Amino acid sequence: MLWLWIILAGGSFAAAFVVGYHVYLYLRYFRVVARIFQEKPLFVIPFGQPAANAEEIDLITADGLTLKGCYLKTPQPRKGVVFFGLEFGSNRWGCLPYCEFLLESGYDIFTVEMRGQGQSPAQAGYEPLQWLTDFEVEDFQTALEYVKKRPDADPRGIGLFGLSKGGSAGLWLGAHDPYIRCFVTDGAFATLSVVIPYMKQWVYIYTRLPWMVKVIPHWYYVWFARTAIHNVARDRQVRYPELETTLHRLAPRPWLMIHGGADNYIKPDMARELFDYAGQPKELWLVDKAKHNQAMQTANGEYKRRVLEFFDKNLGSAGAPSQAVAMPAPSPNGSLHGAAPKDRAPQAVKA
Numbered sequence: 001m002l003w004l005w006i007i008l009a010g011g012s013f014a015a016a017f018v019v020g021y022h023v024y025l026y027l028r029y030f031r032v033v034a035r036i037f038q039e040k041p042l043f044v045i046p047f048g049q050p051a052a053n054a055e056e057i058d059l060i061t062a063d064g065l066t067l068k069g070c071y072l073k074t075p076q077p078r079k080g081v082v083f084f085g086l087e088f089g090s091n092r093w094g095c096l097p098y099c100e101f102l103l104e105s106g107y108d109i110f111t112v113e114m115r116g117q118g119q120s121p122a123q124a125g126y127e128p129l130q131w132l133t134d135f136e137v138e139d140f141q142t143a144l145e146y147v148k149k150r151p152d153a154d155p156r157g158i159g160l161f162g163l164s165k166g167g168s169a170g171l172w173l174g175a176h177d178p179y180i181r182c183f184v185t186d187g188a189f190a191t192l193s194v195v196i197p198y199m200k201q202w203v204y205i206y207t208r209l210p211w212m213v214k215v216i217p218h219w220y221y222v223w224f225a226r227t228a229i230h231n232v233a234r235d236r237q238v239r240y241p242e243l244e245t246t247l248h249r250l251a252p253r254p255w256l257m258i259h260g261g262a263d264n265y266i267k268p269d270m271a272r273e274l275f276d277y278a279g280q281p282k283e284l285w286l287v288d289k290a291k292h293n294q295a296m297q298t299a300n301g302e303y304k305r306r307v308l309e310f311f312d313k314n315l316g317s318a319g320a321p322s323q324a325v326a327m328p329a330p331s332p333n334g335s336l337h338g339a340a341p342k343d344r345a346p347q348a349v350k351a
Contacts, residue, residue: 050093059112061142068092068119069112069143071150072103079106079316081158083147083180085140085166086111087187087293088130091118098163098296101304107159107311112143114169125237131191132168133238140169148179157181159315161307162188164293168243174253175246182314183250184307186258187293189266190243193273195225244277251279256310258303260290 057069070092082102084095095111103109114136116122126135147158157179162170167185174180199221233240255278259271268286275284285306290298 051096057112057146059142059146061115061138063123063138065115065121065123067112067115067139067142069110069146070095072099072109074103074106074108076104076106078108078154080156080311081108081110081147081154082161082311082315083143083158083170084109084111085160085162085170086113086117087164087166088128089117090163099161101308102161102311105308105312106316110143110147110158112139114139130165132165132172132241132243133233133236134241135238136165136169137172137241140173144173144177144179159311160184161311162186164188171250171255172241172243172246175249178253180253182253182310183255184258184310185255186295187260187263187266188257188274189270190274191229191240192222192225192242192244194266194270195229196221197267197270199225199228244274247274247277248279250282252281254281254310254314255283256306257282257284258295258306259284259286260292260295260298261286261288262290263292265292 051070051072053072055071055073057071059067059069061067072095082099084099086092086094092111092113095109099107099109113120114128116126116128120139122128123135128135147153159182160167160170160174160180161184162168163185164187167183167188168190170180171183171185171188174183229240257271257275259266259268261268263271271286272284275282287295287299287303296303
């Protein structure tokens with residue numbers, strides 16, 4: 001009987017310790033984890049100058065915002081159409097430094113400024129940050145529907161070339177819409193796979209019990225991060241798409257993932273983890289010494305060659321588009337964890 005009481009007492013102590021340590025972590029680090037969603041990154045954002053031959057477009061979203069976009073036609077016989085996803089904070093003319101070589105090589109380029117970015121109006125009560133939310137998904141869906149309905153729309157589909165947040169939005173949208181035939185992203189990232197490594201780092205730095213960090217199971221970090229993301233989303237009145245759960249839907253369409261080997265914001269290990277969620281065919285190119293969104297500046301000639309060869313092979317060829325993927329039905333609760341964007345018919349007004 002004595003041994004039974006000892007075992008029960010030991011089990012109770014262990015349970016109390018686990019619960020107490022959970023409360024300690026939650027109270028001490030929850031605000032630290034949540035803070036990452038409130039701070040803007042400090043990096044140079046490219047802006048371009050208006051192109052005289054551009055077709056300027058106003059797009060009306062389902063919730064009534066007017067987004068500014070532009071469509072540039074290639075002077076060559078057209079091989080295909082590329083939708084360029086802008087990085088956070090950039091204006092629509094920021095596509096030119098990245099896409100002029102594609103224009104000259106036979107590709108039309110289309111881009112749109114997300115709400116609160118460039119000349120697209122801000123939404124009351126919403127401040128866009130570097131994180132992808134359901135509002136940017138809405139904006140990209142509006143843009144994609146417009147491209148589909150243009151008189152000169154390519155019936156085979158389009159390619160996606162996205163930078164950072166614009167790449168993430170394009171991947172999410174493409175995972176649900178087979179009209180996007182292939183993907184090139186530079187510096188793309190997902191919320192959960194970025195938050196968890198930073199959370200582990202912060203806990204290790206600030207805890208008074210560093211030895212405990214190593215014994216915390218990975219599933220606990222995932223739960224803690226999801227809880228923080230959920231609470232921040234509730235406070236900001238947004239939803240954060242969990243890109244990791246949708247990337248398997250890209251296959252069999254090809255993805256070229258470009259990432260800076262010296263990226264201090266979205267570290268190469270984070271890029272590799274995101275890359276692993278997708279099926280084949282795919283290719284990861286880590287550009288040595290390149291920081292976040294600086295791969296083109298670091299490896300300019302090689303960058304253009306790889307991107308052009310990718311689109312020539314997967315978009316500009318005369319062959320049929322890749323096999324279509326099934327469109328999943330929206331989840332009953334409207335969650336962005338695997339739900340398809342809503343169907344809508346955006347209005348377009350030429351400026």
